[in-house]
Amino acid sequence: MRHGRIRSVSANPRTPLEHGWQVARTSAGAIADASGIGGLAWQPARVPEPIRDPGSDDWWWRCPLPAALLAEGAMPLLVVDGIATRWDLWADGEWIGHGERASGAHELDLPRTARELVLCCRAPHSGIAGPWRAIAIERRTLWLGALALEVRCDGEDGVVEVALGVPGELERTELVVTRGDERVTAGLAAELGVATGTARIARCARWFPRGHGESARYAIAIELLRGGERVLIDLGLSGFRTRDGAAAAGHTRLATFDDDARYDALDANGDEVVQQIAIDARDPAQRAELVYQLQRLVGRPAIAALDGPDDPVIAAIVSGILPGVPYVR
Numbered sequence: 001m002r003h004g005r006i007r008s009v010s011a012n013p014r015t016p017l018e019h020g021w022q023v024a025r026t027s028a029g030a031i032a033d034a035s036g037i038g039g040l041a042w043q044p045a046r047v048p049e050p051i052r053d054p055g056s057d058d059w060w061w062r063c064p065l066p067a068a069l070l071a072e073g074a075m076p077l078l079v080v081d082g083i084a085t086r087w088d089l090w091a092d093g094e095w096i097g098h099g100e101r102a103s104g105a106h107e108l109d110l111p112r113t114a115r116e117l118v119l120c121c122r123a124p125h126s127g128i129a130g131p132w133r134a135i136a137i138e139r140r141t142l143w144l145g146a147l148a149l150e151v152r153c154d155g156e157d158g159v160v161e162v163a164l165g166v167p168g169e170l171e172r173t174e175l176v177v178t179r180g181d182e183r184v185t186a187g188l189a190a191e192l193g194v195a196t197g198t199a200r201i202a203r204c205a206r207w208f209p210r211g212h213g214e215s216a217r218y219a220i221a222i223e224l225l226r227g228g229e230r231v232l233i234d235l236g237l238s239g240f241r242t243r244d245g246a247a248a249a250g251h252t253r254l255a256t257f258d259d260d261a262r263y264d265a266l267d268a269n270g271d272e273v274v275q276q277i278a279i280d281a282r283d284p285a286q287r288a289e290l291v292y293q294l295q296r297l298v299g300r301p302a303i304a305a306l307d308g309p310d311d312p313v314i315a316a317i318v319s320g321i322l323p324g325v326p327y328v329r
Contacts, residue, residue: 004292004294004295004296004297004298005147005149005235005236005295005296005298005299006144006233006235006294007234007235007236007260008137008232008233008234009142009144009231009232009233009234010076010230010231010232010233010234011141011142011165011226011229011231012121012138012139012140012141012142013138013139014136014137014138015066015081015136015137015138015140016132016134016135016136017047017063017065017117017135017136017137017292018047018191019063020063020064021041021045021046021047021061021063022043022044022045022061022062023042023044023045023051023059023060023061023130024037024040024041024042024043024059024060025054025057025058025059025060026040026057026058026060027057027058027234027242028057028058028122028123029122029123030058030162031045031058031060031120033088033090033093033095033239034093034095034118035092035093037060037062037118039161040060040156041062042062045061047061047063047091047130047131047134047135048082048131048132048133048134048135049130049131049132050084050128050129050130050131050132051121051128051129051130051182052125052127052128054085054121054124054126054128054129054130055124056123056124056125057124058068058120058121058122058123059120059121059124059129059130060118060119060120060121061118061119061120061130062116062117062118062119063116063117063132064115064116064117065091065110065114065115065116065117065137066137066176067115068095068137069137070110070111070112070113070114070137071112072112073139073141074139074140074141075140075158076110076112076137076138076139076140077107077108077109077110077137077138077139077140078091078096078097078107078108078109078110078117078135078136078137078138079105079106079107079108079132079134079135079136079137079138080097080099080104080105080106080107080108080131080135081105081121081133081135081136082105082131082132082133082259083099083121083130083131083132084121084124084126084128084129084130084131084132084282085121085122085124085126085128085129085130085262086098086099086100086121086122086123086124086211087099087119087120087121087122088120088122089108089117089118089119089120090113090117090118091110091114091116091117091118092111092113092114092115092116093118094111094114096108096109096110096185099285100285100286105292107138108303110137112216117135119131119135119201119210123183128313132259133141133259142167142231143167143223144164144166144228144233145164145165145166145193146161146163146164147163147164147165147295148161148162148164148300149161149162149220149235149295149299150257150298150323151220151238151239151240151298151299152163152240152323152324153206153240153242154200154202154274156202156204157200157201157202157203157204157219158177158200158201158204158240159198159199159200160175160177160198160199160201160218160220160299161196161197161198162175162188162195162196162198162222163194163195163196164194164195164196164222164233165193165194165195166190166193166194166195166224167193167226168190168193169226169227170190170195170224170225170226171225171226171227171228172187172223172224172225172314173187173188173195173197173222173223173224173225174186174187174188174192174196174222174223174224175187175188175197175199175220175221175222175293176199176220176221176222176223177199177201177218177219177220178218178219178221179205179216179217179218179219182201184199184200184201185199186198187202188222192251195222201218201240204216204218204239205218205240206239206240206242207239207240207241207267207270207301208241208270209271209272210269210270210271211270212270213266214268215239215269215270215301216240217238217239217267217268217301218237218238218239218240219236219237219249220235220236220237220299221233221234221235222235235299236260236264236299237264237267238298238299238300238301239267239299239300239301240301241301242305243305243324243325243326251272251273251274251304251305252272252273253269253273253274253275253276253307254274254275254276255276255278256276257275257293257296260296261280263296263297263300263302266300266302267300267301267302270302271302272302272304273302273303273304274303274304274305274306274307274328275297275303275306275307276306276307277290277306277307277308277309277318278308278309279308279314281309281313281314287313287317290314290317291317291321294317294318294321294322295321297325298321298322303322303325304326305325305326305327305328306318306322306325306326306327306328307327307328307329308324308327308328308329309329311329314327315327315329
């Protein structure tokens with residue numbers, strides 16, 4: 001599963017599957033797998049766009065797979081960034097993956113000969129069903145390991161710390177933080193397959209809520225040099241801000257995790273929100289989903305606080321990924 005904070009990797013071009021989608025519905029359990037969908041009443045569909053009020057039926061989607069993206073060359077992967085409810089995927093009738101709830105990013109092997117993708121969301125019993133984030137084909141040439149990212153204030157300075165699992169054949173690895181004409185770089189030291197380093201932005205521009213000052217943000221990226229080729233890993237925009245334990249009072253609440261565009265807009269506008277968490281920490285799949293979603297919030301100044309159940313497991317996950325962000329129970 002990919003780290004939620006990585007927006008793109010230039011060496012791994014990603015093409016969303018946006019065209020040719022169709023959707024159909026059946027009663028719950030009426031069709032067991034993709035082999036039985038030929039006679040359904042298919043209608044044109046948009047993806048990503050989940051079904052609202054899906055009832056208790058099963059919902060099926062299908063789309064053609066472009067042969068050019070699966071041709072010889074880089075390894076093709078199907079990247080699924082978020083599907084509401086329990087789902088299964090098939091490529092040319094071959095089952096390739098499964099997920100639960102609004103699962104985070106899954107990376108599934110895709111046969112080069114596949115020409116049709118089929119998705120089924122089973123008996124939702126929820127407010128939405130289907131893809132709420134992109135489904136894409138990624139042609140991967142660079143394999144990365146785990147990422148750890150921290151964005152914080154230290155006195156008048158801003159500090160960005162990273163640790164990234166990298167392959168051994170890199171000539172250079174560098175952390176780059178920019179804002180306008182300001183550019184701060186820090187070389188990353190690689191040891192045992194992990195590149196680590198810290199960039200310090202002296203007297204950084206702070207992020208302030210709307211009406212209290214500028215909502216300044218910095219672009220964060222990791223640049224790699226591999227075989228003379230420059231590779232850019234985009235970690236998005238972040239802001240340096242301070243928080244206090246009372247930050248949850250009086251702010252807008254987000255009942256569910258939203259997409260990157262919504263969080264980008266909140267950060268840019270200087271808005272503050274309290275992100276609500278509603279999971280069962282006893283369920284490993286839900287814990288994994290929480291980790292992925294919290295990773296997406298690292299360095300997002302609009303997140304004033306997190307609000308969730310009084311559960312020590314959830315509290316530990318939050319403090320490990322978002323230190324300094326109040327968790328209100």
